[in-house]
Amino acid sequence: MLPVFWGTASETAGQIVGPKRAGRAVSQVYLGISAALLFGIPLGTLASDSVGWRSTFWGLAGLSLLMAILMFVFMPVVARPEKIKIKEQIRILKDRRFVANLVLSVVVFTAMFTAYTYLANTLERIAGVQTAYVGWWLMGFGAIGLIGNWLGGRFVDSNPLRATVIFTLLLGIGMSLSVPLAGSSLLLGISLAMWGIAYTALFPICQIRVMKSASRAQALAGTLNVSAANAGTGLGAIIGGVAISQWGLGSIGYVATGIAAVAILMVAWIARLK
Template sequence: MLLPILLLAAAGFTVLTTEFVIVGLLPGIARDLEVSVSQAGLLVTLFAFTVACFGPFLTAWAARFERKRLFVGILLVFAASNALAAMADNLYVMGVARLIPALGLPVFWALASETAVDIVGPAYAGRAISKISFGVVCATVFGIPVGTLIGDALGWRAAFAVLALLALAKALLLYVYLPRTPRHNQATSLLGQFGILRSRLLQGHVLLSVLVFSGMFTAYTYLADMLERLAGFDGALVGWCLMGFGAVGLIGNSLGGRAVDRHPLKASAAFCALMMVGMIAVVPAIHTVYGLGLALAIWGMTQAALFLVSHVRLIKAAPQAPAFAASLNIAGANLGIGLGAVIGGRVIDTLGLANLGYAAAILIGLSVLLALGLMSPRLQPATS
């Protein structure tokens, strides 16, 4: 049963790369579509806000469908939308190409882990979910930078064309090799699940995800632009930098997994504090090889750790409804991603590209304060 799990992880790689590959392609997209980088950054916002607004509802609605058909259908939609992106001749067509897959991403991620457990059985649930999550890490380590390198060598349209072919190929593989799994009993209504939001502690956890991802993507959305314009790197070197940024995320993913089991909120505060250091140090160190490398390494490691920490933190905060809590984290994180892209664009237009790291660090600093506040003994009974 290992092959179906690995195929789901590979599909997850394509799904996540589709969302985030645009980070490394923004400068080229902006030039070709004759818009500013901050305007092109709104494509990130559109994708993220769509996930945030519709994710929990679409997941609850789609849970009634047989998983194999659902996942194959989602990947076919991703193939079509990436093909449309490759042919887009203006920002509006590109917006449609980004809107469509955003509707499928939360459905895939909220149900893929559940399906993996159905395939292998509860006794091997942890191993199955860890393999699915590895697709997220690989999207950061390989998907985004390789997409950037393809974009530099062949144009940004080629990167989306490759993603379209990958999505189509993985849809065919899932159709052949993914076993059918039973549909789950949907006895608990979506409104009933929303009852967990009465917990002040859970509300705080969702807000924390929004803040953390807002801070991350205020700067990360425009990292390729920072490396091009401030450091003077060409597209190929930017791609290698993004690959290094993602590679150190493997360390962060491991450290985050260990830390979150001990204390989720302390882990969030600690990694956020370290991330502030990396973000603030990038611009002052932009012209020194070792200084820039260290700053990006700290930033990349902590960012990967916080992806995992935030996901597990929400699940642990609502053990009575872990799947719904996970969907709330997906929604909150993508709301933060969208807000971060908007905030970053405004900072570029008003204060300049060199101030992105400082603006992002302010939001991450607020995240540290909120994480510490959520440790208050007055809020803890809400977890019972």
């Protein structure tokens, strides 16, 4: 259900503010998602330890019901979009530019998760971070990434493809420097900050880029992009695992950066498509 929710939420956010500010609106949707992932897991763990997992789930169900009521009461009314038949919506899959943007999302997320999936192992085994502190490093990674969410929303409205290049390049720099700079906590923190900002920025950037490449059926386009992101996430984890078995954990950042370079080259190709 999450891909459907995220796709619909992205389209609705864009409708509320208009096309000129759609990027910022969608970035706020993903800000909520990022914040939930950042704070929800540790808070959920604390709640589970305090009152048990059953009570925690009942509490989450109650909060979900409350949010549904608040959305029903306070959500701005938007014009009902023109109904488009399913056959007409599926026609976006015949648009080469749309499909190319969808594939680009797969490649970008593959690069992101080739390295991110094994970030905890990298911190512990290469940077020498004690196991008890790895969680704090990951939380810091997510917290600094919230800046990227804001930046991504500001950049993507003017030129989605250019925003993709800028933050994919920053992602590659951060990932490739993480291992060479692992011996210094300060320098490692700087590389992780670049990585985290780009990582979080690329979520709304890819969502808006794919939705704008579809002239119609933007909710479907947004949902397909979430599915593409999930495909890239799984593919990245597989590639990362293969890279570790072949060349060791220290290679992971370089392999991910190579995939990011492929994504940047794809942008140049997509820009020429009509």
